[in-house]
Amino acid sequence: MKYIEEFRDRALAVKLAESIQTEARAGQGRVYRFMEFCGGHTHAIFRFGIPDLLPPEIKLVHGPGCPVCVLPMARIDAAIQIAQIPDVVLCTYGDMMRVPGGKRLSLMKAKAAGADVRMITSPSEAVTLAQNNPHKQIVFFAIGFETTTPPTAVVLKQARALGLKNFSVFCNHVLTPPALAWLLESGKDQSADVPELDGFIGPSHVSAIIGTKPYEIAATAYGKPVVIAGFEPLDVMQSILMLLRQVNSGQAKVENEYARAVTREGNVKAQVLMREVLTLRDSFEWRGLGWLPHSGLRLNDAFSDMDAEQRFSFNVEDVRENRACQCPAILRGAKEPADCPLFGKACTPDNPIGSCMVSSEGSCAAWYSYGRGRQGN
Amino acid sequence: MTLLQEKPLNIPQGRIDMTHGSGGRASARLIEQVFASVFDNPALAESNDQARLTLPEPGMRLAFSSDSFVIFPLFFPGGDIGSLAVHGTVNDVAMAGAKPLWLSAGFIIEEGFPLSDLDRIARSMAAAAHNCGVSIVTGDTKVVEKGKADGLYINTAGIGAFRAELDLSAKRVQAGDAILLSGPIGDHGIAILAHREKMSFAEPLLSDSAPLNGLVEHMLASGVDIHALRDPTRGGLATTLNEIAKTAEVGMRLEESAIPIRESVRGACELLGLDPLYIANEGRLIAFCPQAQADKLLQAMRAHDKGSEAAIIGSVVPDARHWIEMRTPLGGSRIVDWLNGEPLPRIC
Numbered sequence A: 001m002k003y004i005e006e007f008r009d010r011a012l013a014v015k016l017a018e019s020i021q022t023e024a025r026a027g028q029g030r031v032y033r034f035m036e037f038c039g040g041h042t043h044a045i046f047r048f049g050i051p052d053l054l055p056p057e058i059k060l061v062h063g064p065g066c067p068v069c070v071l072p073m074a075r076i077d078a079a080i081q082i083a084q085i086p087d088v089v090l091c092t093y094g095d096m097m098r099v100p101g102g103k104r105l106s107l108m109k110a111k112a113a114g115a116d117v118r119m120i121t122s123p124s125e126a127v128t129l130a131q132n133n134p135h136k137q138i139v140f141f142a143i144g145f146e147t148t149t150p151p152t153a154v155v156l157k158q159a160r161a162l163g164l165k166n167f168s169v170f171c172n173h174v175l176t177p178p179a180l181a182w183l184l185e186s187g188k189d190q191s192a193d194v195p196e197l198d199g200f201i202g203p204s205h206v207s208a209i210i211g212t213k214p215y216e217i218a219a220t221a222y223g224k225p226v227v228i229a230g231f232e233p234l235d236v237m238q239s240i241l242m243l244l245r246q247v248n249s250g251q252a253k254v255e256n257e258y259a260r261a262v263t264r265e266g267n268v269k270a271q272v273l274m275r276e277v278l279t280l281r282d283s284f285e286w287r288g289l290g291w292l293p294h295s296g297l298r299l300n301d302a303f304s305d306m307d308a309e310q311r312f313s314f315n316v317e318d319v320r321e322n323r324a325c326q327c328p329a330i331l332r333g334a335k336e337p338a339d340c341p342l343f344g345k346a347c348t349p350d351n352p353i354g355s356c357m358v359s360s361e362g363s364c365a366a367w368y369s370y371g372r373g374r375q376g377n
Numbered sequence B: 001m002t003l004l005q006e007k008p009l010n011i012p013q014g015r016i017d018m019t020h021g022s023g024g025r026a027s028a029r030l031i032e033q034v035f036a037s038v039f040d041n042p043a044l045a046e047s048n049d050q051a052r053l054t055l056p057e058p059g060m061r062l063a064f065s066s067d068s069f070v071i072f073p074l075f076f077p078g079g080d081i082g083s084l085a086v087h088g089t090v091n092d093v094a095m096a097g098a099k100p101l102w103l104s105a106g107f108i109i110e111e112g113f114p115l116s117d118l119d120r121i122a123r124s125m126a127a128a129a130h131n132c133g134v135s136i137v138t139g140d141t142k143v144v145e146k147g148k149a150d151g152l153y154i155n156t157a158g159i160g161a162f163r164a165e166l167d168l169s170a171k172r173v174q175a176g177d178a179i180l181l182s183g184p185i186g187d188h189g190i191a192i193l194a195h196r197e198k199m200s201f202a203e204p205l206l207s208d209s210a211p212l213n214g215l216v217e218h219m220l221a222s223g224v225d226i227h228a229l230r231d232p233t234r235g236g237l238a239t240t241l242n243e244i245a246k247t248a249e250v251g252m253r254l255e256e257s258a259i260p261i262r263e264s265v266r267g268a269c270e271l272l273g274l275d276p277l278y279i280a281n282e283g284r285l286i287a288f289c290p291q292a293q294a295d296k297l298l299q300a301m302r303a304h305d306k307g308s309e310a311a312i313i314g315s316v317v318p319d320a321r322h323w324i325e326m327r328t329p330l331g332g333s334r335i336v337d338w339l340n341g342e343p344l345p346r347i348c
């Protein structure tokens, strides 16, 4: 873990900030809008106070890459309904517990009312629970982008090998490239409520799995530069500088700032593993982005007996989001947390109204926790 | 029944059953053989419904505190629920500048709990109490049906005494004070989480669970006008500083690079997605004193083994919003908020 310090060095940061400033000034007053796709980057940006080090010409636009944030309410309601079935134990990552579904019920509240919901930090805990509780139905509430998908695939194979009949997965895994494609396409459309961007800070951990190749279309078909960046603050600053240089020299290509972990092809083994167990859905709903074709995963036919959607029935109504909550627009990059009238007032991390205030990777939570856009205490 | 009472408990193989909490012979036998035998002190030996105590000096003021311990797992690297229950309350009492003297111990035990574990925990409490110079003078044992508790919960309350002229209180913290921290943060919470996650590190990660009364005595002896002491347990350094800022109606400015954090704790936090500022500590304290005396206090802390890695981490400023602002290692700034509703697992 020695390397962490190295990437947070102040002297290096000052140097990078100077280079960014010089490069941005060369634009003679133009504004550069770069989207950090990943919530992990959003979090790092505020955690380390990076906006303080950037010139006003640079606008960072927060993207939809926060798995907790983009999950639509209907899926949360479905998870709550599954958890309420007698003898079901629903296992979930901590953040998901607090996300409000329709009627503002959350898994945490359902748990307090008697549903058996367990917080886990790794999906293998769910398998162990299934082994130890043969008379209970253990359901793993799987969410996340390509980073968290391989572990889900691993536990499915493990459960199969163990012959577990009481284990299933409620699969909500989503894919990065379709969301990026949607942003690029909508950004071209003047009437769509999506900003035109000058470039992307590409995901780090996701790219370690899928490689840099899937982003090439952004450069070739849409003329937008992409720089894959690590999650360390200096990685983020370096990637901003690389994006600026591309824009100023009229280039658009995929560059890899995070070469210490990311290759063009990605982790082929993990990709194969995912394909063994999971398959593309025709379409999946994203909060703020709507239904995107081929953007989500489900268990494939060979594993459908472990698909919680097949094993349990649930019946979710069409739910309306709180109309004042700007999460959908924030996830598209069209608005900022401060544009929401509820931010820091009715909506805080202790009492979240929208999903963006729940996960530490959510824009509203990151703004609030690190003091951006806040007036009083 | 008489025969039963005389028979020693089968500590290696036995388990707690409902009779051990009934208040009858089985309870008496448990208390005698597991607790009283190791907590042994004159007040307890009187076997009354209460402990009768005498202040070391007349005119002293008392500090009184209580804490419940529901940590899981019961045994963890660097301690167990027993030693933690002693240290936790001893430290709360010591933060008033008081000398901790007496503890009570209440046990809520789940039916079926192994006697050997209970024995091990009682011995660990006795050793910890001895180490801190306190006596466990009164207690209580209850047994609940299987499934109604998770193994064992312990409540301890503690009383300490301090000279009446001493005034350590969050209310005395004021703009111009320096903020000192006695050692690296996050060791306890991360040791527990890492243990549960079966994570392993180059240097083994231990809880910092330890008594701080010795360090406090040493700090008071330095003659520095200490305004307040606090041990940043649940909610971590960040939450504790926010509590004090609110009580004292001040703001604080921290220097992130000055806050000591072990490499392994930092690494584990990266992996688990946690911020060490919010992780519980069980053997650290924060001190506030006038800026001009900060170096003197720092030297005093460093001269004691529980404060050898102490550091000055920031200062108190006037701020009507009561914000804790921190300069990041990069030179940017952020606020350090209260712990926000995260459902962290039971770590104390």
Ligand code: SF4
Residues within 6 Å of the ligand: A324, A325, A326, A327, A330, A337, A340, A341, A342, A343, A344, A347, A348, A352, A353, A354, A355, A356, A357, A364
């Ligand atoms: S502040 Fe709350 S209500 Fe407003 S957009 Fe963010 S999550 Fe939604």
